Amino acid sequence: MVEARTQAARLWNLQRQGQVGTLAPIDGHEAVVAATAHALDPTHDWILPQYREPLALQRFGPEVLEQYMLYNIGHPDGSRFPPSVRVAPLQISLATQIPHAVGLAWGMTLQDEPGVTTVFFGDGSSSEGDFHEAANLAGVLKAPVILLCANNQWAISTPLHQQTAAETLADRAVGYGMPGVRIDGNDAAAVFDAVDEARQRALDGGGPTLIEAVVYRLGAHTTADDPTRYVPAEDLEAARRDDPIERLADHLVGLGLWDDETRSAVEAEAMTRVDEAFERAIAQPLATDAIFDHCFATDTPRMARQRAALLDGAP
């Protein structure tokens, strides 16, 4: 969690320097993402992220950071996680990853593969048709999928009450015939327990679970956003007092498992790793005609001509 926030801060600076593209900081989501990743089994389970999560998904493979750096500099390899990392590419088109997660979970069941899929999305995405269609199908199929809605109260500038008239997002689970669980997403232990329970239920054939993890977006939507235009300062101030990192830190300090020295070391290590990953990313070669690679298994005749023309400098 500390690592993710440190690296997000570093990336923010790199974005301001023009070194990386627009990205979505994780601030406020660290407990939801990291505790979920820890409750899952990276060798059998899948995670389908939206776009805010990668820095806290490094438990699924150190390559996640490498890929995320490539993604942020706009290198096409940024969405190619190696086969050992069971993480889907980031998803920018909101909620479209939810049907994928249901299909993937369903496919694993058809092939008798043990494991669950977990899909991240937000309160805004819960308004999309894909959420409804996918949750409905997951319920019908009893697919082993965890629908993890990180409700951070804001869809860019749209507050939750303009997103839904429902009292809670977890209530929607009733309509899909699955359990709906509402948890404090700033409490890492609560997240771990909820995901662990949902995972066990899914593995036992009990089907999907909708988890609404209530958090607060502590930063901007993306580097292109200015939340001071719409987030009430007093609300943000209150949310900061419930910072998921400080909550867990306080708890661990009480247990004698965490102190300022440890934190400084984790932050320094995280900073080194992100800078090294950035250096490796910008050194990654990119062929001129890479633009054609992996569109199809092999170029169509027309694309083959386009590729040749590009390499020849022809019109």
Added chain:
Amino acid sequence: MTGTSEMNMLQAINEALHGEMARDERVVLLGEDIGHAGGVFRATEGLFEKFGAARVVDTPLAEGVIVGSAVGLAMAGLVPVAEIQFLGFSYQAMHQIAGQVARLRYRSQGRFEPAITIRAPFGGGVRTPEMHSDSLEGQLANIPGLKVVTPATAADAKGLLAAAVRDSDPVMFLEPLRGYRGIRGEVPDGDHVVPLGSARSAREGDDLVIIAWSYQVELACRVADSLAEEGLSVAVLDLRSLVPLDIEAIAEAVDRCGLAVVVEEASPTGGFAGEVVATIVEECFWSLEAPVIRVSGFDVPYPVGMLEDTFVPDEARIAAAVRRTLETA
């Protein structure tokens, strides 16, 4: 050597699905009413009984998640064949088709193979209610990463569908509504695969070539046959697939004949006939003896029943275009 059997397109499609499901246990079918009912046209008849509920799946009525879950099935290593009950309903899945299916390989730089086939009947002439008959092949061909396949004969329906299912790229497999029972022919027994991207000469001829796909090939052939009685030698080139496009076959036919008419059932503006004409201009400009004419629907939404025959190109319009082109030359 295996023989052939006479059947209609629907039976040919059904035979291909039986063959592919038996050949590869990763093939799963999903869609509305495809299981117990065997499909609203019976394209999937008998498959549920033979291969079971786990592989022939009646889904909720939701096109977006039919296509979207097919993406996940492909990520799991399966080979989904999804049915959209009518192509006009695919508007409700277009965000998954264009944004996700077509980009899965590209976005993941080859990690995930989108071996997804999406079957859908399309085209007019059978008096369906509104929104059923839209010809969207031009829109689909304009989505990079998708293959678009449009069989015109029963044999090709079987052979191209087998090729589509075996292809690791996503294929929109468009089946002509009028051809389901209206087109019959000899179909090779057993395994029959027609490679994607090779056009077919449906009629030989030297004076002019009609370029068409799907059911319009049938009409073009009738026109060619009737003009042959007047001594005119009209060729018909069946594109079979729009993506990949057989540019060589188009160029060969137009260079040989010097005159061409392109027929499509869709609205012309931004449509695929325009793409074919552009290809002809790029490849064959100096061979052309007269302007190339498109015969298309009109730039209006696909109309209701009483206007349907006005919209859909018929033999008279195709023949008129051929005559005008011959007279201009």
